[in-house]
Amino acid sequence: MSDTFQMKPNADRRREQHRCTCGARFEVGHHGDPLLTTVTVEVKCPACGKPHTIPVPRGTEKDLLVELAAGPEPETGGSG
Ligand SMILES: [Zn+2]
Numbered sequence: 001m002s003d004t005f006q007m008k009p010n011a012d013r014r015r016e017q018h019r020c021t022c023g024a025r026f027e028v029g030h031h032g033d034p035l036l037t038t039v040t041v042e043v044k045c046p047a048c049g050k051p052h053t054i055p056v057p058r059g060t061e062k063d064l065l066v067e068l069a070a071g072p073e074p075e076t077g078g079s080g
Pocket of ligand 1: 021023045047
């Protein structure tokens with residue numbers, strides 16, 4: 001039964017961090033090579049569902065991992 005957890009490929013999944021206007025940060029992971037042609041895809045913010053259009057390597061648009069970025073909010077020095 002634990003074999004089902006071995007299905008994930010071990011290849012490095014690139015993660016690109018994006019920020020939503022709702023204040024949430026989320027990461028989009030893919031297995032693509034960023035040197036390849038990119039296409040734009042629409043992903044939804046995991047926090048509020050707002051759509052974001054982002055570029056990803058062609059062919060990876062159906063294998064994206066979108067998840068909230070964990071960790072504390074980095075200080076940007078802006079006003080609240
Ligand atoms: Zn959001």
